[in-house]
Each structure stands twice: as C-alpha cells, then as structure tokens.
Amino acid sequence: MAFTKKTVRDIDVDGKKVLMRVDFNVPLKDGVVTDNTRIRAAIPTIQYLKEHNAGIILMSHLGRPKGDGPEPALTLKPAAEKLAELTGYDVKFVADTYGDEAAEACAAVKPGDILVLENVRFLKAEKKNDPEVAKKFASYADIFVLDAFGTAHRAQGSVVGAAEYIPAVAGFLLEKEVDTLTGIFADPERPFVAVVGGSKVSSKIGVLENLIESANTLIIGGGMAYTFFLAKGYSVGKSLQEPDWIERAGEMLKKAEEKGCQILLPIDNIVADHFGEDAEGVVVASDAIPDDMMGMDIGPETEKLYCDAVKGAKTVFWNGPMGVFEIEQFAHGTQAVAEAIADSDCTSIIGGGDSVAAINKFGLASKMSWISTGGGASMELVEGKALPGVEALLDA
Ligand code: ADP
Ligand code: MG
Secondary structure (H helix, E strand, O other): OOOOOOHHHHHHOOOOOEEEEEOOOOEEOOOOOOOHHHHHHHHHHHHHHOOOOOOOEOOOOOOOOOOOOHHHHOHHHHHHHHHHHHOOOEEOOOOOOOHHHHHHHHOOOOOOOOOEEHHHHEEEHHHHHOOHHHHHHHHOOOOOEEEOOHHHHOOOOOOOHHOOOOOEOOHHHHHHHHHHHHHHHHHHOOOEEEEEOOOOOOOHHHHHHOOOOOOOOOEEEEOOHHHHHHHHOOOOOOOOOHHHHHHHHHHHHHHHHHHEEEOOOOEEEEOOOOOOOOOOOEEOOOOOOOOEEEEEEHHHHHHHHHHHHHHHHOOEEEEEEOOOOOOOOOOOHHHHHHHHHHHOOEEEEOOOOHHHOOOHHOOOOOOOOOOOHHHHHHHHOOOOOOOOHHHHHOOO
C-alpha cells in the first residue's frame, strides 16, 4: 500500500519527451565515478521509458557547487558516461542546464534518445525553486518524472518546479523507497524490531518517537544510549551526552511503555579512557561506567540480547551504528547486530548514511532486503513527514 501517487506506469509516455530528476550525486575521484550505486538505482525507470519509446532528458545535482556558474570538478559528464557504460545505451551530454544550448539539445531529443543535462546546482536560483527555473524545466518536456529519492525532501526547482506546469509522476526507485519506508508503519509483518543507534538523540528524536508508534521492540545503541542512561539516573562518565535532551528522552521511554513498545537499552558497554584508534576497551555494566571513561560500543551481553531480538523478528528497520564502528576495536557490536539481521529471515530495511557505510564495510549489503539510497529523505519519511517532491506528483 502506502504509495498514493501516479508512476510512469500510469501515464502514456509513447513518443513523449520526459524530463526526469535523478539522483546522480555520486562520489568522484579525478573525474571518475567511484561508487555507481545511485546511477544503477535509476536504471529500471530509464530502461522502462526507453522501452516505451519516450525521449529521455535526465537532470541531477552533484556535490555542493557555489551556484555562480560551471565548476569543472562537479560536472555531470562522468555520471553520463557511467550510465552509458552500465546500460550499453547511447547517452548524450550537454554542458548546459538553463541556456540556449540546453534548450536546443532538449528540442532535438527523439523517442529513445537519452540526454543528460549539466549539474542543476550551477545556478543558485535552483535551490530556491525560482518560478523562472521551474518554467524553464517544464519547457523542455511533456512529462516530468521524479526518481531522485535522495533529494525528494527538498522543495527545489529541479525536484518540484516542473510539476506545477506539466504532468508529474514517480519513477520506480521513488515508489519503492516510499513504499518500503512507509510500509513499516502501515502493516509490517510482526514482530517488528527497530534498531536505532548513531551519535545523537537530538538528530534522531523524530525517528524514535515515530518508531514507537509501530515497532514491537525498539533497540537503542550508539552514543545516543548515554543520554537515555542519564534519563534513567545512571552516570555516564565522559560518554557522548546531550543534557538538554535528557527530559525528552525520559518522556519517550514513558510513552513507549504506554504504547506497549518494548525498549531495549545496553546492559553492558565497551568503554575507553579516550577517543582514538589506540584506545583500549574494557567491559563495564551500564550502571557502573567510571567517571573517567567513555562508552564506545555495546558490550557482549548486550550484543547477545540485541542479536536474539533481531533473530526473532519478521521485520527489522535499522538506522545508526551501535558504536564507533570506524575504529576496529569498537566495531564489534555494530557488526554482530548487522550479521544477525543479515542471517535472520526477516524483511530488513536499512537507512542512514553511516549505517549503509557500515553494512558495505562488513560486506553484508546483498543479504539485506532494502538499503535506502536516501539519507535525509529516508529519515524524514521515518519521522512521518511528507516529502515535498512526492507531494507535488499527480495523485493515483
Ligand atoms: P546514520 O548516518 O546511519 O544515520 P549517525 O550519523 O546518526 O548514523 O551516527 C553515526 C556516527 O555515530 C558514527 O560516526 C559513529 O562513530 C557514531 N557513534 C556511534 N556510537 C558512538 C559512541 N558510543 N560515541 C560516540 N560516537 C558514536
Ligand atoms: Mg550520519
């Protein structure tokens, strides 16, 4: 259920020109794409449009240009070349987005052609959803398709602008992301276990508060656990902590209890006397963290508790590492929980930049049901917010 907007399947694209906003914001090194995940994610919709005889115009942002004109280091040309390489299709590129050159290239697009425009953020006005930008984009095509899930939470010209002037529908990636991430609130197979970690309560409070509405169990790990410890009256030594959020954390624990959502907090921890590659970890119970130590990872008892909870689940949503996984001796908790999720026969949904990096680092990506391509956008969905890019599309 969940997805309530029209998709490319619901509109006649035969012989039409389609302008599609994709997320080709890929990492580059010396002008070469080093991770093509986001380009691959857009291919099913591109393929569908090509097979259905549409002329395809693609646009995206890349990196953080100043917005005062072209920046050679942030051109989309390498992404266009990577798309050609991955699909075997002939892909044209025009080094312009808003000028005559772009307009001419768009006008020349024939059914079956694929044209990539230059980085949309070479112009500042794009980010502000300037009406002139919106009209310009709409003038390039008959239909607008949004498939850039990673920017769907931004009300910017290339994301929402064209939808005001021409019919706008979703691509398959956007549909699947929204369906999957809102599905955990609609009718998840139960037990539904949510695992949330990472550094701060303040950046995840919306996620936590919404998850307790649906999850049977909410597992808390990472640096944020220590603010919850403070709410429970434990002392946390030099651990990461947010004093301003203790009260809100305590309220969340109470609300979860009222809703029948079980909360699991670490029962033991790996602590160290400083933060660094050379720090040595020792195991301590959660109510016995020494004043001169800081929590770096969940402890072995907690690991077992969390892995058992995940093993019994039918649906798992995971965001945020269980510890400082970038440092080898504090990666164990994150890796153990990730492996338990991978080995469980649950539907596993992973969101968040660092969590996805952790899954990739452990080589577990292929064992997960869905890994979201959008960091901020996936968090906003899980917070229960509507995404402006999705809102702008035609209702199904
Ligand atoms: P995501 O990007 O998956 O949403 P976050 O950005 O919230 O995750 O958190 C990731 C960061 O949290 C990592 O850099 C990790 O080192 C840090 N972290 C996890 N546990 C701790 C801890 N106990 N103390 C300090 N930082 C932590
Ligand atoms: Mg992060």
